[in-house]
Amino acid sequence: MEPGVPPGTVWSAGAPEGAEPRQRLHPLSPALHGAKSLVVVIAGLSWSTLSRVGFGWFALMAVVLALGATVLAVVSWYYTGYHVVGRELRVHEGLLWRRTRAIPLERLQAVEVVRPLLAQLTGLAELRLEVVGGGKTEAPLAYLSVAEATALRQRLLALAGRIAVEPGAPPAGVAAGPAGTPAPPPGRPLHAVANNDLLVSQLLTPQAFMIPFGVAFVVAQFLSEDSWSFVAVASTLTAMAGVLLQPVRRVLDDWNFRLARDEGTLRIRNGLLETRAQTVPLDRVQAVGVTWPLLWRVKGWLRLRLEVAGYSAGEADERNRPDRLLPVGDVATGEAIVTEVLPGVRLAALPLSPPPTRARWLNPLSRGVLGAGLDDRVFAVRSGLLTRQLALVPYARIQSVRVVQGPAQRRLRLATxxxxxxxxxxxxxxxxxxxEAWALAAELTARSRAARRAG
Known part of the structure; x- marks a missing residue:
């Protein structure tokens, strides 16, 4: 091995002369993948399997399947590598069927450093890439050391032109420090969500109000049964866990939520069991959504979300999309953050007008809530009866304008x-x-063209 070459380096046959060597993932990656497989296997075998075969055979089946998954993970790790060639990130993988993915860095929108619980315990991190037009998160590199993931992320974003290279930043593969922890996020701090507010906000949800009914159901079930079997207890608790899953996941995902801003990007950090560090380019923000859940309006709270180009709306796991802008906050905080993302836009001063009175036949309860209007910088639309929603779309981000009429709308001379x-x-x-709809469509088309020319 040549001096100065990292121990996980693999020289790629047929690579261009002078190209950097291919790097392997961290040696602990197979162990983490094997541990994840064990959890999936145990969940897949189900409680009914345990009741049929007994605990001993159940444990043996889980161990055999997990060992097999670990062996496959080791083989996969051995034949997986990555390196940067010119302005491409190339990821090589596969034993029998070799596959090389070349990701042009010009199409790269963001690189996220994600640390699931097992990765936190072992000092590792996962790198996830978002590419324009990608159907899902591209080329996740799981796992790297935290220092290597942070340095590689900075290098890829710099090559893609998303950030400037910070003076004194270590190159990819060089440790940032003995503790192996990433540096604090750069930029000007905008807001930090109080964890107490986050907890209270999730208690003010329909799922939380269903807890007493769930407990009453469990007690009634146990009292009506002659015996309490393990399978019955486990099945009932699993059903209750399903009801609570959404608010619990939101608390875990948004714990210690921190928002900061660089010159042209938003920096987001959040998560308890799985920490995430995301960078959202402001020039890729397509829209901002404001939501006032029914029970939150008592506290005067709202939620802000982003619509970002380059992130697939069809991701199986919505946590892969960097759409969180403010998990919970008051109106003043929401106003301040919206102004940072959409300069000059004030939520309280939007010129929203309701639809005509005859629209009540299609919206008997929510007609008074509906509204739309043209601000100087954004197209604003309000909707929702129990959960109020407001969508803000900058004119420069409008790709097309459509006027749609359904059968009932044609009879009432209405359109969307x-x-x-x-x-x-x-x-x-x-x-x-x-x-009004045709005039609004024409005005939107004219303003979007003018905004793109000005930009």
Whole structure:
């Protein structure tokens, strides 16, 4: 081995002369993948299998399957590598069927450092890449040391032109310090969500209000049974856990939520069992969504979310999308953060007008809530009866404008105006007068063209 070459280096046959060597993932990666497989295997075998075969055979089956998964993980790790060639990140993997993924860095939108619980315990991290037009998160590198993941992330973003190289930053593969922990996020701090507010916000959800009914059901079930079997207890608790899963996941995902801003990016850190460090380029923000859940309005709280180009809305795990802007906060905090993302936009001063009175036949309860209007910088749409929602779409981000009429709308001379964005959702002004809808569509088209020329 040549001096100065990291121990996980693999020289790639046929690589261009002078190209950097291929790097392997961390040697503990197979162990972490094997531990994850063990959890999946135990969950897949189910409680009914345990009751049929007994604990001894159940444990043996789980161990054999987990060992097999670990062996496959070791083989996969041995034949997996990555390196940067020019302006491409190349990921090599596969034993029988070799596969090389070349990711052009020009299409790279963001690189996230994610640390699941097992990775935190072992000092490792996972690198996830988001690419324009990707159907899902591309080329996750699991796992690297925290220092290597942080340095590689900075290097890829710099090559993609998303950030400037920070003076004194170590190159990929060089440790940032003896503790192996990433440096604090750069940028100007904008807001830190209080964990107490996060907990209270999730208690003010329909799922939390169902807890007493769930407990009453469990007690009634146990009292009506002659005996309490292990399978019955486990099945009931599993059902209750399913009800509580969403609010619990939100608390774990948004714990210690911190928001900061660089010159052209948002820096987001959050998570308890799985920590995440995300960078969102402001020029990729397609829309901002504001939500006022029914029970939160008592506290005067709202939630902010982003629509970002380059992130697939079809991700199986919604946590892979960096759409969190403010998990919970008051109106003043929401106003301040919206102004940082969309300069000059004030939530309290949006010129929203309701649809015509005849729209009440299609929206008998929510007609007074619906609203749409053209601000100087954004197209604003309000909707929702129990959960109020507001969508803000900058004119420069509008990709197309559509006027849609259903059968009932045609009879009532109404139409819906859709402003589509690259992120997918956009905004829709529902049940406007037909003449107003066509005038609104024309004005949106003209303003979006003017905004793109000015940008």
């Amino acid at each position: 105006v859709h402003a589509d964005t690259a992120g997918g959702a956009g905004a829709a002004a529902r049940d406007r007068d037909v003449a």
